[in-house]
Amino acid sequence: MKRVTPDVLVAYASKHGSTEKIARWIGKEIRGNVDVLDVEQISNLNYDYVILGTPIYEHKPLPSMSQFVEQNSGQLENKAKSVFVVASDNELRSKREQNIQAFTKIIPGEINQTAVFAGEVDEQELSNQEQHSVNSYLNSISKPVGSYTKLNEKKCREFGKSLNRFL
């Protein structure tokens, strides 16, 4: 049954802030009562619809998101939901698929919609170990190393808008 004013949760994990920005852009386009929360702040899943978003680090979702999904798998399984991932790049189809699968494979139940967004890296914020890790990933996909921002607010908002048909 469609609710007049659905309760919607955008649940994100973010280490350096880009996934949080994207979650907030998506949240702005969703109709209803929308909470945009870090998974570490979520106390209940009393929502009609849930959108889950995580960056990919070393080919995996952030541990805080994986833990959240595992701890709430019973409730998430039957929840109407969509997911998105944030990665260094979203140009290559094979990489997009790899990145989204790294997340969807841990999510129980049906998923309405998925998206992959390109994120950002500010080398000055990274530890030496993180710099090494991201640069070796960028090398492996033949992309220039170093800081970049590929955030695309319009695309993120369009994804948010497109989810209104599920509410």
Ligand SMILES: Cc1cc2nc3c(=O)[nH]c(=O)nc-3n(C[C@H](O)[C@H](O)[C@H](O)COP(=O)(O)O)c2cc1C
């Ligand atoms: C240490 C590190 C490792 C990363 N590993 C990957 C990776 O394996 N695959 C990928 O597509 N992007 C990788 N990235 C890129 C991030 O997914 C991207 O920078 C994202 O915007 C970070 O999200 P956040 O700002 O919300 O933490 C990595 C970034 C860092 C800093």
